Amino acid sequence: MSLLHLAWCYFRSRALLAMSALAIALGVAVLFAVLAVVNGFLAQVESTIRDFSGDAVVAAIPERLAPEAELQDYLDALEAVEGLESQQPRLNYYGLIGRRGARAIDDPRTTDLSGLLLVGLDRLPEGMKRLQADPQLEAVAFGPEEVPPGAILVGKVLAAKAGVGVGDSLMVISFKRGSQGYPVPVQTSFRVEAVFTTGRYDHDIDRAIVRREDLALMIGDGLGFNEIGLRGRPGLAPEQLADRAEAALLAAGLKQKGWPMLVSTWRAQGGNFLRAVENQKGILSAVFFCIVLVAAYQLVATLALTVTEKRRDIGVLGALGAAPGRIVTFFVSLGLVIAAVGSALGLLIGTWLTANLEWVQDRIFGERIFNAETYIFDHVPVAVDWSSVLILLGATLGAALVFSFLPAWLAARLNIVDALRR
Amino acid sequence: MSDSAAAPAVLQALDLHKTYFMGGAELRVLRGASMELRAGEVAALRGASGSGKSTLLHLLGLLDRLDEGEVAFNGRPTRRLSQSARARLRASTIGFVFQQFQLLPELSALENVLVPRRLACGMSWFRRRGLERANARALLGTVGLSDRLGHRPGQLSGGEQQRVAIARALISRPAALLADEPTGSLDRKAGAEVLELLLELAQENHTAVLLTTHDPEIAARCSRVLHLEEGRVRQE
Incomplete structure (x- = not known):
């Protein structure tokens, strides 16, 4: 029975907390899919340029x-x-x-x-x-x-x-x-x-x-x-x-x-294009991470509501010997549990989404939104960069940590006797 | 009786004062209340409704701050202790039993009993958790709930919930147990059983017990009866 376990028990029994996790899951899933498509696009561009041109070219000037x-x-x-x-x-x-x-x-x-x-x-x-x-x-x-x-x-x-x-x-x-x-x-x-x-x-x-x-x-x-x-x-x-x-x-x-002969790499040859795609990747990541941030931000409201509803339990924990720091730890743990469940669910949805992107396009949009004339490729290239995914998960948990702190602090400031009287 | 009279004082309250301000009005609840509890002693605290029994219990349990006076556990004054130190003292030295049971509804009976140990153990919990779980199981067996370990409070009767609360209060073998009308929410039969259990376990653990009650029958079962009148404690 750890505080994390208690947080998990709270999470299991409250639909509101599950909804918060779902909001985070959707943000993570969309960002995961977008990153996978942009990374796939970059990898495909790099691969085709490289395959056709070689790693480097000695060219006459x-x-x-x-x-x-x-x-x-x-x-x-x-x-x-x-x-x-x-x-x-x-x-x-x-x-x-x-x-x-x-x-x-x-x-x-x-x-x-x-x-x-x-x-x-x-x-x-x-x-x-x-x-x-x-x-x-x-x-x-x-x-x-x-x-x-x-x-x-x-x-x-x-x-x-x-x-x-x-x-x-x-x-x-x-x-x-x-x-x-x-x-x-x-x-x-x-x-x-x-x-x-x-x-x-x-x-x-x-x-x-x-x-x-x-x-x-x-x-x-x-x-x-x-x-x-x-x-x-x-x-x-x-x-x-x-x-x-x-x-x-x-x-x-x-x-x-x-x-005169100039030696250049395939990367330099496609330099501007690759840099443009990298820039777009950065912009897209920032925009979609804002969605994850907004989803994580609603933890403030969800946890504040939980603090109000669970005043009596907070009083009980205090009476049983939980110091204010422990109460903070408990509510931050609850925020992290929500974010962790949301992130894990988001990864699952994102993985499914990227694996079935063509099907999703057909079902949702009724047509291929990625067509070869516009996007160079005749299919949607997908490549999961796990280091980016780890950064995404770390940033999501970090945001949850920050946003959980305010309601956790409010919970720790509750007067035990007042809380028990509710 | 004679044993507890010779035992050292576990809990001492000296000249306690507590005033509440409600809507501009001053309500002086305690006006120099003093008392002490010795190891193994069971004392009943009686008084009219609103006389300040719960307030005194909260101050003795370090749940609230004094205006004046001193509460000492095993001779150690507590007034100047930090919030964290008071919390540690509660976890290690004081057990609470509430009228409304105050179990955490999301946890099973076993998990509820383990909460004070988790809070008291800190990082050593991870080393001790097997032992602690075995102790909690045994204690729940003692209160007759060995077949209800995984049940949540909502799945237990009032009497069973109060038994879980008693097990939770005693799991840390506290020096003092403070019970606020422990049978107040139970029917007569369940109340009598719970009281019997509480007194028996306290005696086994040599725990000092202070319980508030309106019921003269319950008071008669205790080794000493205290009255709270006009903010002061008077011995019967």
Whole structure:
């Protein structure tokens, strides 16, 4: 029989206290779900950027084509970087495609053109999945394979927009430097080898992968590269990998050779966007924690009412030897019990909510409030960051402690004899 | 009787004064009340309604503050003690039995009996709780409630509730037990049983008992009868 046990007995027998716990539970559940979605969003963004771009990128500045003859020097220098798992040269270039059945792509009157980023690669990157012929089946990861000659792999939204599927031919228009220095349009027909998804709407709508040699041939500058993607071993921070790569290039005298090369991490590349999401996460956390605070604040009223209703019991405890400090401890314990039960219930509701978010959207809103066009992803990503959850729980209990203190102090000030006479 | 007369005074009240102010009017309840209780002694305190019996009991039990005078337990004065020290003294030395039982309704009979021990033990409770629970079970067995340990007050009769209250008052083996009309809310039969039990247990524990009563039959069962008249205590 401890004071905490007595507080628990009080809690069990009073519906008002349970309602207080429920208010806290709802606040905690909503904040838990919001944090899980924002964390999931961040994790998904990070994962897709990283999978597609690698941990770090060595890029030519300005975006010029470095000649193939220099590639091996760069690859050799970077090969010595400690912790490097793989590296891949890339050639990025912009192009246009026309919708299937539209007028000829070189017809200046056509309006059915879509811009895209042509990514010239030797091997397929990680993190991409191949859509299956049966749309009901889930996309499967590509194996470690080379990009076939004459082939193009198209993002799923782009493929739908252009109306092409596997096996179709796709005319791509781009520009090469003419003899007078002016850009000259060129067009090349590719065979659609696969339709892929990266899990990110903004990548799936404007990316197509071709063989680096084919792209170099198309733009007529000879084989070359403008990026080298680096992937580090698990556990190696991207910033560390980038620093080591930069040091290796400097040591090999390659950083300023030919075209200046800049080494950056995937995090720096998506820096502004990630910072914006982090800021939104902070703002959302603060706003929703205010809801938890309001829920915890009503403990003042609930406990003050309990003190009034339980004056006689407080008198009895005093008569039996409870010092004022013990009375304070008892009511603060009661506040903590309410907050703890509310938090535990909130975690359960929040966990269920995050696990069934799609179902909840369908049932409550009748439609998906998170759509891919707006939120980049075609599903609601969820990731529970338990350190944030612990902070949330600690802050909730802390707030309950503070808000319980005033009614607890009022209870301790009661005159025992007056309280017993009630 | 002769034993208690030779025993040292457990509780001494000397020249107690207490005045209440109600709506501007001054109500002098105690005007120099003095008395003492010895170990093992059972005294009845009688007096007309409103004579200040409960007030005297509250002052003796350190539940209220004196205007003047001194209350001492085992020769130790209490007037200058802090609230916390008075609470500790209540937990360790004084047992209370109230007319309205005053059990905590959310707790079982066993848990109600354990409350004073929890308050008296402090941090040592966690080491002693097994022993304390065994003692409380045994005491509830002694008052005839071994089959009612898990019952809440609302599930017990008035007589059973007062038995729980007696067990709660005696669990800490207090030097003094103060009972405010302990049979006042019970029928004659239950009242007689409860009184019998109270006197028997107090005698076993060598506890000094002061009980207030209007009932001359109950007073006649006590070793000494005190009268409270005009704010002073007079021995019969």
